[in-house]
Amino acid sequence: MxxxxxxxxxxxxxxxxxxxxxxxxxxxxxxxxxxxxxxxxxxxxxxxxxxxxxxxxxxxxxxxxxxxxxxxxxxxxxxxxxxxxxxxxxxxxxxxxxxxxxxxxxxxxxxxxxxxxTVFTPGLAGLVLGEYRRLIDEPAGDSGAPRLTERETEVLRLVAKGLSYKDIAERLVISHRTVQNHVQNTLRKLQLHNRVQLVRYAIEQGLDTPGGD
The missing domain is CATH 3.40.50.2300 (Response regulator)
Incomplete structure (x- = not known):
């Protein structure tokens, strides 16, 4: 569509x-x-x-x-x-x-x-890395905010430098699919953090209902 x-x-x-x-x-x-x-x-x-x-x-x-x-x-x-x-x-x-x-x-x-x-351009990789750094540095703390693993951070840095997934796979001696999985995991974690923020907001505003998981 x-x-x-x-x-x-x-x-x-x-x-x-x-x-x-x-x-x-x-x-x-x-x-x-x-x-x-x-x-x-x-x-x-x-x-x-x-x-x-x-x-x-x-x-x-x-x-x-x-x-x-x-x-x-x-x-x-x-x-x-x-x-x-x-x-x-x-x-x-x-x-x-x-x-x-x-x-x-x-x-x-x-x-x-x-x-x-994931269609992840070098610029987008740099933005996502910057967002994770911002989340970690938040003075209110980041409990519940998912962290990147060292390998995920390494992969994102290489994407941000403009390397292709194929080049990254060869440099890190891992498969192309593993590189792709690391990139997808970073997106999922960022999306998860967004949901964590929404849940926190709901609780703070008294919008949460009992019986949820």
Missing amino acids: VVDDHPMWREGVERDLTEAGFAVVASAGTGTEALARFPATQPDVVVLDLQIPEPNGVAVTAELVRQNAAVKVLILSASGEQADVLDAVKAGAIGYLVKSASRAELIGAVDRVALGD
């Missing part, structure tokens, strides 16, 4: 994906349309713009993942701002491309995301 509020851009992405052999089962121009069409079409991959009429791309990502944890969300946005990237990742997106990406980069990203791989 392709979600973008600019018809010409949306149609161009649909055309590129169709020509590459993907079946575009739905398209939408707003967050509301995307959420309405998702249950009936159940796409494997959603290519989603962040800046769409409400609910925005971050909120849509979170709701799609809540409805179907198997869906793969690839953000295709004009924004490369740190806050936007981190918000999308925390909401459950496993890929993030800026709209300056080439057609080949888009097709490659959809291919990888469809297989469950």
Whole structure:
């Protein structure tokens, strides 16, 4: 499913994906349309713009993942701002491309995301590392905030330097899949931290209910 509020851009992405052999089962121009069409079409991959009429791309990502944890969300946005990237990742997106990406980069990203791989650019790796450092340095403490292992940190640093997963695997003498798993684990931990924050907020506001786990 392709979600973008600019018809010409949306149609161009649909055309590129169709020509590459993907079946575009739905398209939408707003967050509301995307959420309405998702249950009936159940796409494997959603290519989603962040800046769409409400609910925005971050909120849509979170709701799609809540409805179907198997869906793969690839953000295709004009924004490369740190806050936007981190918000999308925390909401459950496993890929993030800026709209300056080439057609080949888009097709490659959809291919990888469809297989469950993470489209992790050097810039995104650097942002995630910075976010973990910020979490660890929070004066309020980080109890409940998941930490990165030494190997996960090492892998992210190498991604941030621009090394490919293949190069990292060769340098660390591990498999390509192991590198991929480390990268995916870092995303899951960041998403988990986001949920931990939400739970803390609910408890602080007296929104928690008894009987939950």
